[in-house]
Amino acid sequence: MTPEEVIKFIHDEGVEIIDLKFTDVPGTLQHVGVPPNEVNEDLFAYGTGFDGSSIRGFQTIDESDMLIVPDASTANIDPVYKIKTLSLLCNIRDPLTGADYSRDPRNIAKKAEAHLKSTGIGDTSFWGPEAEFFIFDSASFSQDSHSSHHSVDSDEGIWNSGNEYMLDGKGRLLPVPPVDTLSDIRSEMVIEMQKFGMKIEKHHHEVATAGQGEIDIVYDTLVKTADNIMIYKYLVKNVAARHGKTATFMPKPLFDDNGTGMHTHQSIWKDGGRNAFYDAEDSERLSSVARHFIAGLLRHAREISAVTNQWVNSYKRLVPNFEAPVHVTWATVNRADLVRVPSYKPGREESRRVEFRSPDPACNPYLAFSVMLAAGLEGIEKKYELPDPTGADVFDMTDAERKAHGIESLPSNLLEALRITEESELVRNALGDSVFKSFVENKKIDWERYRSQVTDYEIARYLPTL
Structure with a gap:
C-alpha cells in the first residue's frame, strides 16, 4: 500500500492501534504503538521520535533522539494482538540531517541491494532461508552473579517418550502424529504468517528429537526476505506462547542433538528476469558468475562468520556429526558441506541457486544477507x-x-570469529564503519560475559574431584 492507502485502510477497517516495528543491531525486533489520529502523511514522510540511546547498537546518551519512519508497503494486520492492530516495518533516520541512519540494519540491507545494481552484475538478488526452531513445552532460566541454571522439557523428548522410533537417527525428520506432536501448532503459525502477507511453501518436523520444526517461506528480494524472517520469528514465538509453550531460535539448545540452522538459498538475476547463475551449456548448469560467487562465499566464509553466526551458542552447533558445516568446502550433493548446489530441475532455470549452510536463525538477517552478498x-x-x-x-x-x-x-568459537572479522575490509565495507564498530563491540561484551560464567557442566565435572 501507499501511505494514502494505509491511512484510508486504517479508517475503513476500524484499526485501533498502529504498531511501528524496527530491528536493533543484534537483530531483535522493537516496537512503538501509535493511535490512528497520529497516522498521517507527515508520519510517513518525517517519522516520529524515539530514544535511540536505549536501543542496542544505536545512539549514545548525548545524541539520543532518532526518528522511526514507517514503510507503507509493509502494512499488515497483526494477528498477535487482541486489539485490532496494523503492523508497519520501519526505517530509522537521523533527525538532524533527515538521512537514513547508518546503524539501521534495514538501511544496510537496502544499501546492499543498491550496491548489487551498481556493479552491473545483476538487478536483483533472491533469498530463500530455511529457518529452523525448537518448541519446548516448558522452559526455566535463572542467573545470578555466581552461576546460571536452565532447564527445558519437551513431550517429544526421548527422555519423556522413550520412543525408540526416534533413537536411530532415522524417522526424526518428517514423522506423522503422534510422534510429531506439534503439527497443529506449526499449521497455525503458517496461517498467521499468511495473514501477514507471507508466502509459505511448506512446514514439517525437523531432525532433532525434541520439538524441532521448520517452516519454509517463498524466496524474495534481500530486504523483503529479511523483513519476512523478522516477522517469521515474531509469529513463531507468539503462536507458541499462545499455547503455553516456548519457541526458540537458539542455535544449540540441546546437548548431543541437532542444532538449529538457517540454510540460505541465494541467486542473482538480471536483464529483466534472467538467472545469472544458470548456464545451459555447463554440465552442472552453473554459470561462471555462479562459480565466482561460490568462490567468494568460500574465501570470505571465516570473515563473515561473526555476522552469520553471531552468538556464543552459535559455535556449539558448528561441530561434527550433526549435519552442520565445520569446514570451508562445497559440493553438489553433500549436506555437510558449507556451500551446496541443490540438484538442477530440468526446464526450470530459476532453480539454479546456491545454498550457504552455516548461518543460524538467531542472526540479524539484514546484516547476514548483506555480508553474504558482499x-x-x-x-x-x-x-x-x-x-x-x-x-x-x-x-x-x-x-x-x-x-x-x-x-x-570455520571458526570454533565467537572470539576466534570476531578476531577474523575485525581484520575484514569486506565486512567493514558491507556494514559501514559505524555499525561495524558497534557490532564488534557488542559481541566482545557477549563473549566476556560468557567466558566468566561457571556452568553446570563444570560444577558436575570438576567440583567433586578437584
Whole structure:
C-alpha cells in the first residue's frame, strides 16, 4: 500500500492501534504503538521520535533522539494482538540531517541491494532461508552473579517418550502424529504468517528429537526476505506462547542433538528476469558468475562468520556429526558441506541457486544477507577461481589431509570469529564503519560475559574431584 492507502485502510477497517516495528543491531525486533489520529502523511514522510540511546547498537546518551519512519508497503494486520492492530516495518533516520541512519540494519540491507545494481552484475538478488526452531513445552532460566541454571522439557523428548522410533537417527525428520506432536501448532503459525502477507511453501518436523520444526517461506528480494524472517520469528514465538509453550531460535539448545540452522538459498538475476547463475551449456548448469560467487562465499566464509553466526551458542552447533558445516568446502550433493548446489530441475532455470549452510536463525538477517552478498559479489568482481568440489567426506580426512587439500575450518568459537572479522575490509565495507564498530563491540561484551560464567557442566565435572 501507499501511505494514502494505509491511512484510508486504517479508517475503513476500524484499526485501533498502529504498531511501528524496527530491528536493533543484534537483530531483535522493537516496537512503538501509535493511535490512528497520529497516522498521517507527515508520519510517513518525517517519522516520529524515539530514544535511540536505549536501543542496542544505536545512539549514545548525548545524541539520543532518532526518528522511526514507517514503510507503507509493509502494512499488515497483526494477528498477535487482541486489539485490532496494523503492523508497519520501519526505517530509522537521523533527525538532524533527515538521512537514513547508518546503524539501521534495514538501511544496510537496502544499501546492499543498491550496491548489487551498481556493479552491473545483476538487478536483483533472491533469498530463500530455511529457518529452523525448537518448541519446548516448558522452559526455566535463572542467573545470578555466581552461576546460571536452565532447564527445558519437551513431550517429544526421548527422555519423556522413550520412543525408540526416534533413537536411530532415522524417522526424526518428517514423522506423522503422534510422534510429531506439534503439527497443529506449526499449521497455525503458517496461517498467521499468511495473514501477514507471507508466502509459505511448506512446514514439517525437523531432525532433532525434541520439538524441532521448520517452516519454509517463498524466496524474495534481500530486504523483503529479511523483513519476512523478522516477522517469521515474531509469529513463531507468539503462536507458541499462545499455547503455553516456548519457541526458540537458539542455535544449540540441546546437548548431543541437532542444532538449529538457517540454510540460505541465494541467486542473482538480471536483464529483466534472467538467472545469472544458470548456464545451459555447463554440465552442472552453473554459470561462471555462479562459480565466482561460490568462490567468494568460500574465501570470505571465516570473515563473515561473526555476522552469520553471531552468538556464543552459535559455535556449539558448528561441530561434527550433526549435519552442520565445520569446514570451508562445497559440493553438489553433500549436506555437510558449507556451500551446496541443490540438484538442477530440468526446464526450470530459476532453480539454479546456491545454498550457504552455516548461518543460524538467531542472526540479524539484514546484516547476514548483506555480508553474504558482499562476499559473493567480490568473488565475481575479482573472478575468484572455484576449487573442485569436495568428493570425499571431509570429516573422514585427517588434519594433514585437509591441510594438503587447502581446506580451512570455520571458526570454533565467537572470539576466534570476531578476531577474523575485525581484520575484514569486506565486512567493514558491507556494514559501514559505524555499525561495524558497534557490532564488534557488542559481541566482545557477549563473549566476556560468557567466558566468566561457571556452568553446570563444570560444577558436575570438576567440583567433586578437584
